[in-house]
């Protein structure tokens with residue numbers, strides 16, 4: 001079946017953070033601003049997800065969810081079929097999303113005051129989760145090479161204080177959209193082992209690779225890293241079901257897993273029935289939808305990247321994965337406040353502003369291109385008029 005990603009869906013009254021946030025975060029509204037910030041897509045998920053929920057609703061009994069068995073089997077099946085990655089069901093811990101899973105991991109494996117390493121720019125919520133748990137984010141800037149980032153291992157070595165307990169690493173990278181190379185991941189694993197630092201590998205975007213690209217699964221690239229790693233995954237970005245708040249933390253090392261499970265038990269959370277059902281349906285029946293999605297997004301990516309690159313002094317990162325385009329406005333002779341004003345007030349386009357992604361990102365912005373191409377064209381027209 002051909003999926004129609006151009007279908008108009010009236011999302012104005014769906015209580016979506018993507019649109020509600022326009023007012024609270026940008027002082028704008030849907031009438032005068034195109035929302036391109038939070039990482040939600042404008043599309044329906046695979047029909048199988050909707051059908052599974054409809055079946056649940058017609059049954060009409062919503063008690064606590066029983067066994068995870070079938071769910072975990074679907075996770076294992078997906079990791080094998082999509083990533084050729086063999087995992088065991090017993091490595092998996094079902095959590096209420098990746099951010100929750102990372103928060104639990106911080107509490108299980110570090111103490112207040114410990115330093116948590118991040119390579120910035122990086123997904124803004126990590127900073128909040130670290131700070132809200134009384135830990136200290138320590139940023140190591142990524143270095144720019146051509147139109148992408150690389151990890152600066154020299155800088156990392158130089159900056160070590162001995163107080164670092166955990167690295168949170170984002171693979172593929174949000175906001176840059178980079179698929180990290182095997183070499184980078186192996187070096188990272190070696191560094192962590194040598195320095196006795198755990199790796200929290202956030203692979204939530206691993207399915208969202210463009211047709212000619214493939215994700216580098218950390219534990220396949222760096223054998224032995226399972227001793228020191230927790231892997232965070234979810235179907236929520238892939239299939240646009242973020243509101244169902246369900247993810248899987250994969251922990252092969254039994255000692256680490258038992259400590260993590262203790263923290264999980266301390267919080268007292270049990271599975272979310274709806275999230276489990278939606279995720280399982282997506283993993284079991286969503287592969288063809290995803291295939292078509294990435295082709296649709298590739299067209300959006302090409303249009304958006306080419307158009308913005310034609311603007312004077314605006315630099316666009318090469319997108320290999322994710323539907324989030326990282327744009328550098330720092331070569332324009334304007335202040336950060338002017339840049340933000342031009343985007344939101346003049347152009348009427350609200351990307352995620354760079355400032356949340358780390359210290360050196362004030363004059364950057366991240367644009368979500370997972371919308372109908374018609375809307376994307378509208379946004380490009382407005383940006384071109386403002387920044388040409």
Ligand SMILES: Cc1ncc(COP(=O)(O)O)c(C=O)c1O
Nearest residue numbers: 039097098099100123174204234
């Ligand atoms: C890298 C990354 N990790 C985690 C999340 C959030 O995941 P969850 O909704 O499962 O907490 C996002 C959301 O955009 C993300 O980009």
